[in-house]
Amino acid sequence: MIVPIIGNITYSITLDPTVWIFDDRKIEFEKAFDNVSNQLDEDDELENASKRWNRAVYQQNINPPINKSISKLEGKKILEGSYVMPIATFVAHAEAKDDAKTATLVVETGEDVTISLNELNNSYLLFAVDGKPLKEDGPVHLYHQDGSNKDNPIKYIKKIVIN
Template sequence: MIVPIIGNVTYSITLDPTVWIFDDRKVLLDEAFNEKNNITEEVDELEQAAQRWNREIYQQKINPPVNKSISKFEREKILENSYVMPLHEFIDHAEIKNNAKSAKLVTDSDDVSVSLTQLKNSYLLFAIDGKPLKENGPVHLYYQDGSNKDNPIVGVQKIIIE
């Protein structure tokens, strides 16, 4: 149930979609393709350099925003909805190298090539009705513009930056 991001990156990282259900960054699938969610925040290169400096100098861990405490009602509500996770933040943390050209999504049936822009501006569907994807999982990839909303890339098991 893990999805590694490997290849032409500074840091190979491993995504664990099973823990995203309580992560504040998740987006309801029904709301994912609204115009306000389609705007990916561009991070200034200077800010990225400062983040790298902090990681290296102070050995600080980058902790994702996670709900610290939720009520029983909120927990029940979470377990009834379908969610996607924006991929851009994870791609930023992996730090794609300048000579990278594309990304290959290794799925359970075949490999799919996508541009780095498409990859960065994508969502990973990780839960349907509050449960991890068992069939064609661990994640499905949707473009933020909704162009593949009816036909997502399913069964994504690995992301290789080429």
């Protein structure tokens, strides 16, 4: 149930999607694609670029998010929902080297998929459906943030290789 990020990177990372259920960065699957039709305006794009720059420059000072306290009702809701996790933070921590341009998603079925590094950074990993890990066709599914593959995600991902 783990997904390593390896290849043309500074730091190899092992993702464990089973622990993301209580991570504050997760997004409800139903809400993840709500903004597909709403394009960001220039101010939002500039602000996001600024945040990415600050993360890159001050990465050594970034601390992982701390879970806020949750009520029993919120905990029950969390354990019944379907969630995605943006992958960009993990790729940033792995520090892809300057000549890295693509990512190969190694899948259990043997039909590996190669996408651009930009596409990978603009993707979500589905890790829980109805509060349960994806055991049969997981451990994660990859969805593009624009929703273009919402009906046909990349499944059975067992490794991500940055090329």
